[in-house]
Amino acid sequence: QVQLQESGPGLVKPSGTLSLTCAVSGGSISYSHWWSWVRQPPGKGLEWIGEIHYSGATNYHPSLKSRVTISMDKSKNHFSLELTSVTAADTALYYCARDLTIVRGVFDFWGQGTLVTVSS
């Protein structure tokens, strides 16, 4: 059973960089899946941030593209999110997720989420 676990600072200063890592266990990240980041502001809905394929290909949400980088470290079986120039609007619960083997863009495994607050 695949498990995903997010980690990273829970507090980031405005204009700073948000950096999170998603550790994958119970399966190799080097398989034909896409791995995504999704966020949820407190009390609000879900927003897809971007994804990375084990080949290294990436896609990002156009509204965040200028500030987002998703990368993968196959040796550590994890992938990461960097979001630059953060503001209070980036305060959210950040999830990492994996898509279904047979259907891209449908998320079958999720991390528990990690809350990141942007505040001075």
Add this chain to the structure above:
Amino acid sequence: DIQMTQSPSSLSASVGDRVTITCRASQDIGNSLVWYQQKPGKAPNILLYAASRLEVGVPSRFGGSKSGTDYSLTINSLQPEDFATYYCQQYYNVPWTFGQGTRVEIK
């Protein structure tokens, strides 16, 4: 981006009721729609994908349908564990986009 308009934003229902939640896509997305259930403090969980295909382990009281660009999630005979927030999401085109969510509350 494909916009997903979900309604209602919330509803109150009783155990045993039948409830329907609707999602409208801003363009044709074929059957590329998934429904998730999210309980407080938890990550979303797949209910159905391909508009109407039940995920393994999901009770058969959950059903999905499509009419044009309108998609519906129906819960027959609502159970206590079904009180949660439901989201639709299209996976026809990147960026994947979600509906705003429907909170199902106990009447």
